[in-house]
Amino acid sequence: EVHLLASGGGLVQPGGSLRLSCAASALPFTSQAMDWVRQAPGKGLEWVSTISDHYSKTAYTDSVKGRFTISWDTSKHTLYLQMNSLTVEDSAVYFCVPYDISGRGYWGQGTLVTVSS
């Protein structure tokens, strides 16, 4: 069983920044891609960002381009999401989702980000 825990969420004012982390050292496979996915309260799932191709290629949903940065620290086996210029629309639970070679995604507990003044 894969255990993932996203951390780093919290309450932040509009315009502020947060850095989310996801420790993936216990993954029993080499991930072919890793996503950040968010879910606003009572809403559906929204893809935010992906890092892939041995952590060299990144992609972002349009609403976060230029504000969010996904990265991977090989030495710490940790995925990050640096979030800047946050708005109330960014409020959500954020999940990190690694994918194995077959394309199966693994979901752990997310971290709640609340953007409010």
Add this chain to the structure above:
Amino acid sequence: NFMLTQPPSVSASPGKTVTISCTRSSGNIATTYVQWLQQRPGRAPTTVLFDDNERPSGVSDRFSGSYDTSSNSASLTISGLKTEDEAVYFCQSYDSSRVFGGGTRLTVL
């Protein structure tokens, strides 16, 4: 990019079979794999099917998937419904980015 459209809700009685559809707005449903996720209230999603119809270990064989190119849709079928199957189900596929359907709330009456 494309969209995936799911019915907002479905319901069925215990022991019955239910099918949830996921219609792709553009591009061929068969060209990229579809995953199905289950999310129980207050919990993180879990994968119940990947690669259209592959079950992760531990997922009941009551869950199966398929697709129909004529309707450009994928489907999740759950047979022998149990009350524990009550959840929201999301389909997911990808093109240049990951795409999620809006989710379907399954009620087992």
